[in-house]
Amino acid sequence: MEAFGLLVHGFAVLLTWKTLVLMMVGLVLGIFVGVLPGLGGPNGVAILLPLTFTMDPTSAIVMLSCIYWGALFGGAITSILFNIPGEAWSVATTFDGYPMAQQGRAAEALTAAFTSSFIGSLVAVLLITFLAPMISSFALKFGPPEFFAVYLLTFCSFVGLGREAKHKTVISMSLGLLLAGVGMDTVSGQLRMTFGTAELLRGISFLVAVIGLFGISEILLTMEERLALRGHAASISLRVVLGVWKDLPKYWVTLLRSSFIGCWLGITPGGAIAASFMGYNLAKRFAKDPESFGKGRIEGVFAPETAAHASGTAALLPMLALGIPGSGTAAILLGGLMVWGLNPGPLLFVEHKDFVWGLIASMYLGNVVGLVLVLTTVPIFASILRVPFAAVAPMIVVSCAIGAYAIQNAMFDIWLMLGFGVVGYVFKKIGIPLAPLTLALVLGNRAEDAFRLSMIGAGGDLKVFWSNGLVGSITTLAIVLLFWPVLDRLLGHLTWARR
């Protein structure tokens, strides 16, 4: 097989002491930036990019991609221990990961998160290895209607499959869509809802909102409960790790499903965020006891983490093959490629074999090394829980504020973060879910643009969403998922009546 030969060649390029050291350095730096809320993968890679200018392209991309893997691993840590998603795609991990930490199962949750990250990435890398040439032509099939259909599918699956009351999900999602509209509208070139202020020009940053909604509101809630530390001291041991691994085969359906969703959404730039939510919702939908989700179920950690990492990894493929970055971090890596004089595109695979296959080989190695690294350093991270809350809380607030500020170097964002903190607190009190809001804030703009571009192209004809097999099946699936609860009941009645 040609791909296999090329991969072996890639490993040969990679296996030098220098590259291996760079890999370790990259992973440690990546975990570090992944743990800090708001700093995250894209910013970390951006800050460290200039370090690589003097390196040769292969070493540089190996180091940068290891920072990326590290950040992917690290994002799970704060989600589970503090209920603060370090990365957007870790939001869904908090749903069950944090309750697990509260029940004193932090080590178990972390092991589950890292293991599933590893599995997700591995599936995606395998896919990249063998499908690279074919996939680039598939991604080209995506025009505005197809993009819109994917976003619609994400929104609909959220409403239809969510555990919360439908009207509350819709309220939260609508608010997110409204906030996503703030700033410049690409299609008309006009400003919307900025009220003449320069601060609102750039729109509402998703990360600022997430840090406030999840991080600050959690601190407020905890304070209300008289500074009681939620969660217990966790000590990770080989026994816990092996225990989690032993149970892995039980969850093979969830792992496989999430890997598939992740790869698919990573290649069609739906992104890791949508993938993690979809992975979580589907796992819940197909579980025998959906009520147990959100209360500390290990599958609730497996599902989103596997999907997010499969997607994060698969997103590199359209970046290399087409120059379309599937994620923020991929966009920065794209900038890096160009600095090193490599232009992404179909020809990259032909003209720079060493580079492409070196990168793919580094995905395998980086993942294995990364898994070992995070598992062995988990005690350090888990020990954070032993520090008294009164000492940790101010540190979290400060690191949230730094994170919010660092995104745009804007003081305004810190106020915005505090505002979202209050919103998050109120929402948690009255039982409105936060996830639909964040999802809509991320995808709202893109979904709107895709819809309006489809309409301009088709002269306002809605039939464009059923104009070919690909877009038609995605749209139909979206609508089926939206009305799933109703359909489910109808089907139930029918089978009951037949008996």
Place this chain on the structure above:
Amino acid sequence: MRIPVKAVGAVAAMLLTTPALAGWEPTKPVEIVVAAGAGGASDQMARMMQAAIQKNSLMKQPIVVSLKGGASGAEALMYMKSSEGDPNKVLIAYSLIYMLPLSAKIPFNWRELTPVSVVALDQFVLWDNSAGPKTVKEFVAAAKAASAPFKMGGTGSKREDHVLTVFLEQKTGAKFSYLPYKSGGEAATQLVGNHTESNVNNPSENLEVWRAGQVRPLCVFDKERISYTTKVTDTQSWADIPTCKEEGVDVQYLMLRAMFLPGKVTAEQQAFYVELFHKVTQTAEFKDYMEKQALKPIFLTGKDMVQFLEEDDAVNKSLMTEAGFVAK
């Protein structure tokens, strides 16, 4: 005895060539502010400059690229405007400095910034899918005959690409529906995937898909052909693309790439950057980049630059007014 003499001579030569006005130098890391997203033409140019400055040690302080592409680049403009007196920020500007204040009523005027230098001019090319019509004439004929208007992809709304589309319509009589994408890269892949019939991307934005044989350049919107004659694809160089005027469609547009400092910086600070970017344009990295991206060489500074900007502003203003894109 010869060697010390030589050394003395070298030191003397160095002293003589060191500019007398080396009075001011940045004391903090310098930020190149990009008014566009990651991977776009401005970002690529900024990163090339960053690499050129670092590799050739043109400056003691490190240089960082900061992406302020929010609100179609308006974020960068407002950022520069609010950084008055800060000599550690350089904007890499393009025609948005004229267009955004007109189309979106952004409270910004380039005259409030300090001009440093114009470093390049960017071309626009009419492209179609390589399976589409082969010449401008065939393309126009096909566009006119089509039952639904041809789809023209471009970056943003009421900007260069959109203006060019309007003038293409006026000169040819064909109708297009203009699809505003977020970046030139997106417009390129959408053309390859046959979701649009054409685009008016800059050379750099379509370079890779052209090399892969997926798109075809029909004509360049300039009064003369691009000067670079090195083969880019197997058969064609940039110089082989005819001008639109040659092909009977008289539409011309060039876009500036210029460096600006915030307002109210001192003359010494301005002089430092004029010198710095002059040195940058002399580096191998810069020259290589210009050819690769088919940019038109130009270097203007001081009075010449201001005159150029005033004229360019007037041209853009009249184009925007004629296209009906000026917000009331």
